[in-house]
Amino acid sequence: DFLNAFQEIIPAFGASTDDLERCRVNGMVECGSRHEHIYQRAMLLVEQVKVSKGSPLITCLLEGPSGSGKTSLAATIGIDSDFPYVKIISAESMIGLSESSKCAKIVKVFEDAYKSQLSIIVLDDIERLIEYVAIGPRFSNIISQTLLVLIKRLPPKGKNMLVIGTTSEVSFLDSVGIRDAFSVTYHVPTLKTEDAKKVLQQLNVFSDDDIDAAAEALNDMPIKKLYMLIEMAAQGEHGGEAEAIYSGKEKIAISHFFDCLQDMIRY
Amino acid sequence: DFLNAFQEIIPAFGASTDDLERCRVNGMVECGSRHEHIYQRAMLLVEQVKVSKGSPLITCLLEGPSGSGKTSLAATIGIDSDFPYVKIISAESMIGLSESSKCAKIVKVFEDAYKSQLSIIVLDDIERLIEYVAIGPRFSNIISQTLLVLIKRLPPKGKNMLVIGTTSEVSFLDSVGIRDAFSVTYHVPTLKTEDAKKVLQQLNVFSDDDIDAAAEALNDMPIKKLYMLIEMAAQGEHGGEAEAIYSGKEKIAISHFFDCLQDMIRY
Amino acid sequence: DFLNAFQEIIPAFGASTDDLERCRVNGMVECGSRHEHIYQRAMLLVEQVKVSKGSPLITCLLEGPSGSGKTSLAATIGIDSDFPYVKIISAESMIGLSESSKCAKIVKVFEDAYKSQLSIIVLDDIERLIEYVAIGPRFSNIISQTLLVLIKRLPPKGKNMLVIGTTSEVSFLDSVGIRDAFSVTYHVPTLKTEDAKKVLQQLNVFSDDDIDAAAEALNDMPIKKLYMLIEMAAQGEHGGEAEAIYSGKEKIAISHFFDCLQDMIRY
Amino acid sequence: DFLNAFQEIIPAFGASTDDLERCRVNGMVECGSRHEHIYQRAMLLVEQVKVSKGSPLITCLLEGPSGSGKTSLAATIGIDSDFPYVKIISAESMIGLSESSKCAKIVKVFEDAYKSQLSIIVLDDIERLIEYVAIGPRFSNIISQTLLVLIKRLPPKGKNMLVIGTTSEVSFLDSVGIRDAFSVTYHVPTLKTEDAKKVLQQLNVFSDDDIDAAAEALNDMPIKKLYMLIEMAAQGEHGGEAEAIYSGKEKIAISHFFDCLQDMIRY
Amino acid sequence: DFLNAFQEIIPAFGASTDDLERCRVNGMVECGSRHEHIYQRAMLLVEQVKVSKGSPLITCLLEGPSGSGKTSLAATIGIDSDFPYVKIISAESMIGLSESSKCAKIVKVFEDAYKSQLSIIVLDDIERLIEYVAIGPRFSNIISQTLLVLIKRLPPKGKNMLVIGTTSEVSFLDSVGIRDAFSVTYHVPTLKTEDAKKVLQQLNVFSDDDIDAAAEALNDMPIKKLYMLIEMAAQGEHGGEAEAIYSGKEKIAISHFFDCLQDMIRY
Amino acid sequence: DFLNAFQEIIPAFGASTDDLERCRVNGMVECGSRHEHIYQRAMLLVEQVKVSKGSPLITCLLEGPSGSGKTSLAATIGIDSDFPYVKIISAESMIGLSESSKCAKIVKVFEDAYKSQLSIIVLDDIERLIEYVAIGPRFSNIISQTLLVLIKRLPPKGKNMLVIGTTSEVSFLDSVGIRDAFSVTYHVPTLKTEDAKKVLQQLNVFSDDDIDAAAEALNDMPIKKLYMLIEMAAQGEHGGEAEAIYSGKEKIAISHFFDCLQDMIRY
Ligand SMILES: Nc1ncnc2c1ncn2[C@@H]1O[C@H](COP(=O)(O)OP(=O)(O)OP(=O)(O)O)[C@@H](O)[C@H]1O
Ligand SMILES: Nc1ncnc2c1ncn2[C@@H]1O[C@H](COP(=O)(O)OP(=O)(O)OP(=O)(O)O)[C@@H](O)[C@H]1O
Numbered sequence A, B, C, D, E, F: 001d002f003l004n005a006f007q008e009i010i011p012a013f014g015a016s017t018d019d020l021e022r023c024r025v026n027g028m029v030e031c032g033s034r035h036e037h038i039y040q041r042a043m044l045l046v047e048q049v050k051v052s053k054g055s056p057l058i059t060c061l062l063e064g065p066s067g068s069g070k071t072s073l074a075a076t077i078g079i080d081s082d083f084p085y086v087k088i089i090s091a092e093s094m095i096g097l098s099e100s101s102k103c104a105k106i107v108k109v110f111e112d113a114y115k116s117q118l119s120i121i122v123l124d125d126i127e128r129l130i131e132y133v134a135i136g137p138r139f140s141n142i143i144s145q146t147l148l149v150l151i152k153r154l155p156p157k158g159k160n161m162l163v164i165g166t167t168s169e170v171s172f173l174d175s176v177g178i179r180d181a182f183s184v185t186y187h188v189p190t191l192k193t194e195d196a197k198k199v200l201q202q203l204n205v206f207s208d209d210d211i212d213a214a215a216e217a218l219n220d221m222p223i224k225k226l227y228m229l230i231e232m233a234a235q236g237e238h239g240g241e242a243e244a245i246y247s248g249k250e251k252i253a254i255s256h257f258f259d260c261l262q263d264m265i266r267y
């Protein structure tokens, strides 16, 4: 049957540290004070959850443009919390399920978490979880209602929980009342020129002469696209140069870099 | 199956006093004359139900912004009534059920109540019960129709009943005719500066010098958010100060309090 | 199963005189010439049905604001007709049924009535029968179509029938063509000051000095709300006075009456 | 089950002459030249069907305001045709059926007719057959499509057929393309003063002095409402006069007639 | 069951020459150069299909007002092609089937055709196949998608196919992308005065004096309506003249012809 | 059952090189620098996928007007990549399947690909895969959501994948967020006069005198339509000339070519 079709590659539901690691496939580099600030505030919430008596449930939403680093940030907070129960709920692991099966899976993760003294649940790409498309708009009201209740329902006495949501469609979440249901919201931004420069220095693929021009051109780019772009450029105009670039033997030709940039932002 | 997935943690349907207590997780403090007035009026309705001959059914709606204290107020009235049958119907206990199962559960509570001489039913967060989202708008008409009939249907001869509804979406309830179906409606407000000050004095976490500035900043805040905010601030800028604050050894730094406030209302 | 959940309290489908009595829980008082006129005209229709050769089916709609006394009036006509078959079809007895089950129940009542020489069927709160909400608007087209056909379908040869509908949403019924399908329509109004005064005199709960002021304030109120309001006021400001008032020992304090009035019409 | 609920009173599907007779419950009187003209034209179509070689299928739509006499006219044509197969398809005999069952029943009538050398099928109240309501608008597209095909599908070689449709919603039928699918359309009008006078003379319930005033007041009334109104008026102001009126002993009091008229057209 | 209800009269799916003949019930007469031109172009496509190497699939849409002769034209092309496989797919043979059954039937015809070296498929009245109504608009997206794919899917290697579509709703087909999916489109027009005259001469039912006036009045009429009209007129004012007219003994009275014309175009 | 109806001609799901070849039924000719540029850039992505460490998934969208050569281009890239796993997912092979079956088939192809070190998946005509029509608009949200997740889900560790999408409805894909989900997008254009001339020279069916006029007339035509047009013209005015033209014995008559062109663009 349908479910079996992809069962083989999906391990037990929930995210082991491995799964969390896979969420930040390019690792974490320093990319400016605004990302840093969000990380620190979120870690304060982690601590609050640990000691809270009056607020057994704290909820926090990370919103920002596509590719700005939300999922990586959420995964990192989960890893660094050292909580016994950290799970990520993402649409990837629920492809092809019916709306009600998705609800059941989501509820199951919360129920499991309620058994743990301290837990973190990441609701990744909430608009995808609720099957949102802008046209219409359409989305699953059943899943929306389930989330609306779950992110306000208190865990049983004596259990504390942190819920982290991520989204690229904050205005939609607003219009269905999900943004308001979170205690706090942080905006994860694209990179400014200075942030991009910091990242490029760490990657070390441009000559010192080119790095400023490159960083300038990357102003307002999300970090995920930056990584894709650098890798395209590292191929060279005729392919085959990647190894030389990454080993440090050569640098990326700035003109080819601009060509690739244009492919990416043509529209 | 799906239903079993969360059966374990849901006790028999309905609310024991324990469940009602859990609805006011931070207890009840004095928070101004407007909240007080509503409580007194509602208690008069409780008495009317006790003695009424001509109105076997009285219905009352508590509406107000998110977090203004509606559920806690309704739970308190239920507890203080000393009626033999007091139940709260909330979306929490019906997550993932189909619309018709939700109807059946709701009807069941009313049927049970009809067997009692005197009963109170709290319909908590009616917009959530009927699966409302603003976009569309969408909601369950089946559940709406069920509620519309139930809140006008007389209990059998000799039985009297009080129904208390709560909602943050009174204009929506108005547009589906549910608000009109209630006998009376009370507006549960956010806190004014003076109300907030009264609450802060009872919590005793600010120094006398700061309390006025803090209360001023809290003008127009719902009481539920006030509790969340105070707890965040009590962690201190670097975490770990909560115990000292709550034990009275230290006070909340007013500057950190303002930082936290900004996180919460950034939008 | 679901249906069983409320079977216990619903007796055999249809309305015995008991059920009709329960529809006018506060009894019938004189409340002005306009109500009286409708009653007399409707009783003429009752007689027409008795003797008609050419019109085996007569249909009549009572429309008016919520609480204006429509259901009580229809029940009274049914009781006073002395017809062998008088049934009330109301949403109360069909809570939670599917649209098609509701249709079947409604059809069943008509089929039963067709066996009787003379019959009256009350379609109470038609907008509720067809599951109407103003948003959308939404309603059950299946039930609407069934009603549209039933209120125009002739009974078998030799049988005569009167159908009385009630509604608070006459403009909606108009837009789906149901109002036009009725032979005649009567508007059941709210009370004017003089009507209200007449009612208050019969209830005898105000001192002679206050009765005019009270009646003035009640201008344009539906009779059902008037009853609820009087009962609230009869409790007194601090509760416990109801018995003294109703026994005639004391009168309602006019100032408390105005307070209660304000609670009811705050919006 | 549901279907059985009303099987008892529905005889075998289709219309015997009895059923056709029941469609004109008040018989047929002369009501003006415009009705007459339509009858004659339709009888020409009946003859054309009898002799046609090139047009095995002729279709004709009777449209006009509610109660103008469409169904009676169609039934009369069917009766007067003397065709071996004459059936009326009306919503009355399909109450509560699903859309696809309705389709199947309709198709069945056509299939039966195809076996007859000459046949007439009356599609009565087409808007009701396709479950139309103006709001939305909503209707059954499945049934609409079935009708659209059936009224253009040729019978088998050697069989000829006349289809007569009736409707009060010609502009709706136009918008779904059904009106265009008919070969010809005739408008069945309300009565003009002179037509009404002719009818009243035949009924003989007014004194000669009153008949002109009455006819004047009936200008633009559909004939079906005229019958209902006369019967109401014949009851007299206090009931009980009907027999005397119809036996010719007394005449209708013109003032009471105007009262009844007002009840009917109040809106 | 439902399907069986009309199986008797539907032979094996697909169109034998007989079925194609039945599509032009009045035969084919010359009706002007524009119809002629389309016929010739379409026959060129037939030849192209025979010899093509690079275009195994050619598709052609005939669009024009209701009754302009599209189906007859398509059937004639099919008959004259002498291809081994010629089938017409029309809504008539799929009445009452579900959308997915219709899809399956349509796909089946294509699959069958793929087995033939050379094949023609006529998709008759495409708007009816996809259950289109203008209100909404509504239509079957499942069937639309199936057609969109089928009219672009290449037959297996070595097989060539011509698909002819007909429609009276070309602007709708345009808006769902079906018109664009056809290689070429031809517009089948109504008759101009001179075309009508040519047809009337062949029918020989008017006197020479009247034929020009008649043709003039028929300007812009579709040929199918012309046939229906002539037959109505041939009945004569009082019926019974048809035989005399068609045998050539008498001619149609021009005044009666104009009367009939008016019945047809009254709106 | 339905599925079996067309199983015979569908081989195992997925595209062998044969299937890819069948996608470019007229082979590949040079048609200008813009097509060439896209091909080269896409081949660079192929190489990047081969060596990438940080981007296990690269996605690329080819968009352009109907017939501009997108599918042929995608198939060519797949063939030239020499990757062990190259599959094309197209609506053709999923005709008549339910939405969820389509999802399952699509997921299956991805799961299969994940087992391969290097893979290419072509999502052909994405708007057709998601059952899009412009009216409404309507489309399958289930399939859209599945695609949205699949084109962002990373393959398992150590596997690299290239996804190529094609579409003629890029603005629709934009509005459902699918275009944004691709890493890069290339626009496949229609032919300019000079491109058309290059193609005509290769086809060698015009005399040298006519080739410029022909190319001029073909400005802005998609290459697929060019092929269809040339073949129509090659038939000659009276048919039968195709062989002589293609063998080079004769040339296409330019006037007939213009006639055919007009048939094609009449609207
Ligand atoms: N400081 C950082 N913060 C976040 N991401 C980082 C950082 N440093 C490097 N990265 C890399 O940047 C990428 C961020 O992608 P991520 O998937 O987290 O973005 P996203 O906002 O969740 O995207 P989407 O909107 O598509 O869900 C990851 O590959 C991650 O390894
Ligand atoms: N006098 C009071 N009235 C109401 N709540 C109070 C009062 N004093 C303290 N509280 C606390 O304030 C909080 C009010 O939250 P509550 O859930 O009742 O608000 P709500 O209006 O129902 O919120 P929501 O709109 O989210 O349903 C509770 O934690 C309660 O313990």
Ligand SMILES: Nc1ncnc2c1ncn2[C@@H]1O[C@H](COP(=O)(O)OP(=O)(O)OP(=O)(O)O)[C@@H](O)[C@H]1O
Binding pocket: C023, C024, C025, C026, C027, C028, C029, C030, C031, C035, C065, C066, C067, C068, C069, C070, C071, C072, C073, C125, C166, C168, C223, C224, C227
């Ligand atoms: N003369 C009267 N006519 C109608 N109702 C009366 C009269 N005298 C007293 N009553 C009382 O007034 C109340 C009228 O309520 P009723 O339910 O009939 O109103 P309604 O218009 O049907 O309300 P709703 O719109 O809620 O259905 C009843 O309690 C009835 O006993």
Ligand SMILES: Nc1ncnc2c1ncn2[C@@H]1O[C@H](COP(=O)(O)OP(=O)(O)OP(=O)(O)O)[C@@H](O)[C@H]1O
Binding pocket: D023, D024, D025, D026, D027, D028, D029, D030, D031, D035, D065, D066, D067, D068, D069, D070, D071, D072, D073, D125, D166, D168, D223, D224, D227
């Ligand atoms: N000449 C006549 N033509 C039509 N009806 C007549 C005529 N004479 C008398 N009648 C009576 O008038 C009434 C016409 O009602 P009928 O049901 O035919 O109207 P209708 O237009 O079909 O109404 P509806 O719009 O409700 O379907 C019938 O009772 C019929 O007996």
Ligand SMILES: Nc1ncnc2c1ncn2[C@@H]1O[C@H](COP(=O)(O)OP(=O)(O)OP(=O)(O)O)[C@@H](O)[C@H]1O
Binding pocket: E023, E024, E025, E026, E027, E028, E029, E030, E031, E035, E065, E066, E067, E068, E069, E070, E071, E072, E073, E125, E166, E168, E223, E224, E227
């Ligand atoms: N040259 C002709 N071309 C087409 N039809 C002709 C011609 N000569 C005679 N006819 C007759 O005209 C009629 C055309 O009707 P046909 O059903 O083909 O029209 P249509 O455009 O398909 O109508 P519809 O829009 O209702 O599907 C047929 O009865 C056919 O026999």
Ligand SMILES: Nc1ncnc2c1ncn2[C@@H]1O[C@H](COP(=O)(O)OP(=O)(O)OP(=O)(O)O)[C@@H](O)[C@H]1O
Binding pocket: F023, F024, F025, F026, F027, F028, F029, F030, F031, F035, F065, F066, F067, F068, F069, F070, F071, F072, F073, F125, F166, F168, F223, F224, F227
């Ligand atoms: N250089 C080329 N690039 C693309 N197609 C070419 C080229 N040379 C010849 N062709 C031919 O042109 C046609 C292009 O059609 P193709 O189906 O690829 O277009 P498409 O854009 O996918 O069309 P659609 O929008 O209908 O899906 C094919 O028959 C192909 O063989």
Ligand SMILES: [Mg+2]
Binding pocket: A070, A071, A072, A124, A125, A166
């Ligand atoms: Mg993410």
Ligand SMILES: [Mg+2]
Binding pocket: B070, B071, B072, B124, B125, B166
């Ligand atoms: Mg609450």
Ligand SMILES: [Mg+2]
Binding pocket: C070, C071, C072, C124, C125, C166
């Ligand atoms: Mg009522």
Ligand SMILES: [Mg+2]
Binding pocket: D070, D071, D072, D124, D125, D166
């Ligand atoms: Mg009728």
Ligand SMILES: [Mg+2]
Binding pocket: E070, E071, E072, E124, E125, E166
């Ligand atoms: Mg046709």
Ligand SMILES: [Mg+2]
Binding pocket: F070, F071, F072, F124, F125, F166
């Ligand atoms: Mg393509």
